[in-house]
Amino acid sequence: MPAVSEPDAPSDAHPVDLRPPIPRLFAFGLQHVLIMYAGCVSVPLIFGAAVGLNASDIGVLISADLLISGAITVVQSIGLWKAVGVRLPVICGGTFTALTPMILIAHEYGMPAVYGSMLLGGVIGIPLAWAFAGLLRYFPPLVTGAVLTVVGLSLIGVAGGLIVGQDTQAADYASPGNIGLAVLVIAIAVTLLCLGRGIWRQLAVLLALMIGTAVALPLGLYNLDAVGDASWFGVPQPFHFGAPQFPLTAVVAMTIVMIVVFAESTASILALSEITGKDIGRGDLARGLTGDAISGIFGAVFNAFIDTVYTNNVGAVATTRVFSRYVTAVSGVILIALGLVPKLGAFVAGLPGPVIGGVGLIMFAVVAIVGINTLRHINLGDPINMTIASATVGVGLLPTFMPGMFAKFPDSTQIVLGSGITLAAITAFTLNLALNHTALGVNARRAMTPDKSDSSRFAAHNMIGEDAHVASKS
Structure with a gap:
């Protein structure tokens, strides 16, 4: 059941438009933030390390990323007039899709070009958004279901990395203690999601995170060292790395990234x-x-990243059944606060990986199951539909199971080839367009269907053969 609305809410209001009481708003909003936080801060951490930024500059990226993510989440949830915002319970955060091209641009042209190309990519993206939305009818359940299945399955490895660690040489890599903590968190979440009632079920993820963190604290798995060094208040400085620059190649690359993010x-x-x-x-x-x-x-102005709708939070909505967009708006406000108060951000960033990974494992798997459930609405008995779904899942999972398989391809192609999600989206869209919206698919299906006259002749031939066989026996 969705969260209870305010007493004065219209009786015919959709669950998306209902507002829970203030305490639940905050609790549900915080739950979303904790689910997405690790992924959100990972983008600036990976980018900063890849381009050789110092700890101070990486801190600027993290604060800016949280601030912009929060602001865009609020706008998407509440809406800004009739111009911006889908008005659904969405959480937005920095996308990994932009990482590879941003790193390449930084090495080739420098940081000012990274944010200059992002700025123009965003400006160009506004009219492209309306053109892209015109393709809505080419994203049927066959396409979205196959892509979501790939998204969920691709992210399982991310959850696994949080649980066992990323450094195979580290002393605590894949330690039984870390794995045991993740198992505990999963067990708590599953118990509450399956056996909990009302608020207990809706806050299952948050409660699992809190209990897991409480267990991790005496074990020394909750690292709070960064909290003491972080400042209490800070506003990201516009164009921290210098005045933006606009190399044509970089602008084209970031425009392509924007389309992929769409x-x-x-x-x-x-x-x-x-x-x-x-x-x-x-x-x-x-x-x-x-x-x-x-x-x-x-x-681009505040040294952050391009945002996308976070799929792990889509899984959270499906799991908790809390549909209110006002909940995610509160999540946005919390993210803004974390961006403006670096000490709070550092406190949340210290959450143990096994705890986040245990919860993430469920959320990512839910996304995959949502995709599979979406495909149930499709006639997969049709060989063409089955082939489109199969090819999408197979191609989309290749980069996950075979990392680095496209490493020898030109750098410019890494924007597409480096992301299984992108490959899945392109594969599903292209095959569906070619085989379900052109004469090619019509002819293919006609070829698969036996001709009625041929069937009649075949049946008559069989009857003659049977009669002859009976006559010979007589």
Whole structure:
């Protein structure tokens, strides 16, 4: 059941538009933040390390990323007039899709070019968002279901990395203690999700995180060293790395990234539409994708990243059945606070990996199951539909199971080839367009269907053969 609305809420209001009481709003909002936080801060951490930034500059990236993520989340949830915001329970955060091209641009042209190209990519993205939304009818359940399945399965490895660690040479890598803590968190979450009632079930993820962290504290797994060094208040300085620059190659690359982000967000938005039962049209999708484009503009100004709709939080909505967009708006406010108060951000960043990973394992798996459930609405008995879904899942999971398989390809192609999610979206969209919206698919299906006259002749031939066989026996 969705959270209870305010007493004065319209009786016919959709669950997406209901507002829970203030205490639940905050608790549900905090739950979303804790689910997405590790992924959100990972983007600036990985980028900063890859381009050789110092700890202070990486701290600037983290604060800016949280601030922009929070602002875009609020806009997407509440809406800004009739121009921006999908008005669904979405959480936005820095996308991994932009990491590889941003790193390449930084090495080739420098940091000012990274944010200059992102700025123009965001500006160009605004009209592209409305054009892209016109393709909504080419994203049927066959496409979104296959892509979501790939998204969920691809992220399982991320959860595993949080549980066992990333450094295989570290002393605590894959330690029984870390794995045991993750198992405990999973057990608590599953117990509450399956046996809990009302508020206990809706806050299952948050309670599992809190209990897991409490257990980790005496074990020395909760690292709070960074909290003491962090400042109490800070506002990211615009263009911290210098005046923006606009190399043509970099601008083209970031524009392509924006289109890829649109494809990712479209799959997540359509999944939320199905999960919540809230129908969306072209205008709703366009306003949601415009939010992605605007994140590129403000992300460039304040040294952050392009945002996308986080799929792990889509899984949280499906799991907890809390559909209110006001909950995610509160999540956005919390993210803004974390961005403006680095000490709070450092406190949350210290949450143990096994705890986040245990919860993430469930959330990511839920996304995959949502994708599989979406495919149930498709006639997979049709060989063409089955082939499209199979090819999408197979191609999309290749980079996950075979990391580095495209390492010898040109750097410019890494924008597409380096992301299994991107490959899945392109594969599903292209095959569905070619085989379900052109004469090619019509002819293919006609060839698969036996001709009635041929069937009649075949049946008659069989009858003659049987009669002759009977006559010979007589």
